[in-house]
Amino acid sequence: MVATLQLLIFLVFMLAIFGLSVWALVDLLRRPASAFPAAGKRTKTFWGVIVGVATAIAFCSIPPPIGIAISPFFLSLLSAVAAIVYLVDVRPAVEPYTRRRPPSSGSSRGGW
Template sequence: MQLIAWAQTALFFVFYLAIFVLSVVALLDLLRRPATAFVSAGKLTKGKWGAILGVATAVAFMALPAPLGLGLLGFLAIGAAVAAIVYLVDVKPAVSPYRGRGGGGGRPGGW
């Protein structure tokens, strides 16, 4: 019986860790993009996506089991995963052609 309990705990830890990593990757990608790219692509503003992904990352961290996180709000981790996946699948490809910080002033292609 203890082997099953250990396996469940390990599975949940891996699951919540994957959601946390996914949220951090989405948030870091967001920080690399220029704010004008979101408006040009017809998406929510960078500030709104920053708030969504910031909350998603915080929730994903709190959902991590006790050694790393707090072990709270586990049921909301699915919402954090959905927010990160929507950003990575829908928003990131739309804003990727736009360069920031010396890469072309927010125009597609960078030239």
């Protein structure tokens, strides 16, 4: 009973780390490469490698009912750290340099 509960908690924890890493990777891929140097951060390629490897490690850390669990636990914690550093430090710095389209509502003036 206790072992099953421990496995379930570990599974939820690893899925949360994987979800966090995927969120960081998707956000990174949506940002333009020119925004990173403009914000004073490392290049998009650098962060892409860091977050991509972190996502792969997080995927490989999911336990057997869903995943394969071939990487050690401490590596999954390092992948969580990489994703958190991107989301907390790099993402807010790059955000102002990301072009957003203006909302396309019917209330815009001008045009036809």
